[in-house]
Amino acid sequence: MSRVGVLVLGPAGAGKSTFCNSIISHMQTIGRRAHIVNLDPAAEATQYEFTIDIRDLISLDDVMEELHLGPNGSLIYCFEYLMNNLDWLEEELGDYNDEYLIFDCPGQIELYTHIPVLPAIARHLQTQLNFSLCATYLLEAPFVIDSSKFFSGALSAMSAMILLELPHINILSKIDQIKDDYSKKKLKRYLNPDPTLLLDSTNETWNPRFQKLNKTIANLVDDFGMVQFLPLEAKNPESVATILSYIDDVTQWAEGQEPKEPKEQTEIEDM
Numbered sequence: 442m443s444r445v446g447v448l449v450l451g452p453a454g455a456g457k458s459t460f461c462n463s464i465i466s467h468m469q470t471i472g473r474r475a476h477i478v479n480l481d482p483a484a485e486a487t488q489y490e491f492t493i494d495i496r497d498l499i500s501l502d503d504v505m506e507e508l509h510l511g512p513n514g515s516l517i518y519c520f521e522y523l524m525n526n527l528d529w530l531e532e533e534l535g536d537y538n539d540e541y542l543i544f545d546c547p548g549q550i551e552l553y554t555h556i557p558v559l560p561a562i563a564r565h566l567q568t569q570l571n572f573s574l575c576a577t578y579l580l581e582a583p584f585v586i587d588s589s590k591f592f593s594g595a596l597s598a599m600s601a602m603i604l605l606e607l608p609h610i611n612i613l614s615k616i617d618q619i620k621d622d623y624s625k626k627k628l629k630r631y632l633n634p635d636p637t638l639l640l641d642s643t644n645e646t647w648n649p650r651f652q653k654l655n656k657t658i659a660n661l662v663d664d665f666g667m668v669q670f671l672p673l674e675a676k677n678p679e680s681v682a683t684i685l686s687y688i689d690d691v692t693q694w695a696e697g698q699e700p701k702e703p704k705e706q707t708e709i710e711d712m
């Protein structure tokens with residue numbers, strides 16, 4: 442049997458740590474067990490303790506202080522250090538066989554959209570440590586309501602998908618912050634994807650060349666199947682349950698794999 446690993450990715454402030462906590466809390470409620478692996482060397486305390494914490498290996502502050510690097514350079518240094526000390530991660534993960542591990546990743550998306558360091562770690566987890574992995578990529582709903590921002594967010598998610606080569610789930614977080622009718626209508630386009638609607642939304646711009654570029658990007662995003670997003674409202678267990686069921690599906694988590702009490706059947710309805 443393999444163990445499941447869920448990489449939680451997305452820009453700073455997208456709601457990654459809150460999502461990790463919501464999943465753990467939901468899983469506990471339904472009698473399942475999961476652990477958070479903190480891969481952010483600059484993380485702050487969250488609701489649930491980290492079972493495994495990169496800061497036990499290396500911390501961003503120490504690197505900045507000792508090597509006189511800036512925050513981004515230090516972060517890359519920390520990940521390269523982790524890459525060179527994978528036996529530490531292997532040892533930490535050793536006790537957690539047949540379990541669900543949620544990897545809270547840093548918000549500096551270049552770690553998985555531009556440079557191959559996180560993808561290399563993911564490959565090690567898959568090939569050497571027998572993990573069934575999936576990536577979740579969070580974008581803030583209030584941010585992507587503007588079509589051009591939606592495309593830039595979708596392209597960053599696509600870049601992570603291509604680099605990581607993992608089953609990939611896009612999530613629009615903080616949908617409870619979408620309150621006015623116009624924004625709710627726009628949000629629906631992203632949750633119930635229809636490429637024609639997506640192309641229509643590029644008509645907002647008056648410059649024909651910009652419009653042509655937007656259409657090309659919209660087609661590219663559509664071709665990669667990147668238009669689909671699942672809605673997340675961290676405090677709403679139904680939305681967390683739906684996302685968890687997608688994660689179970691793509692990682693092929695089997696009921697029989699549960700280490701503790703059997704999972705109760707939950708009603709999962711689309712939002």
Ligand SMILES: Nc1nc2c(ncn2[C@@H]2O[C@H](COP(=O)(O)OP(=O)(O)OP(=O)(O)O)[C@@H](O)[C@H]2O)c(=O)[nH]1
Pocket residue numbers: 451452453454455456457458459460547548549614615616617618673674675676
């Ligand atoms: N309204 C609302 N706020 C949320 C939701 N999810 C997260 N937040 C808030 O968004 C802020 C950022 O959330 P975090 O979970 O720290 O985001 P993060 O992606 O882990 O941030 P970094 O660690 O900086 O990358 C916090 O103030 C959360 O309370 C949500 O579903 N709804």
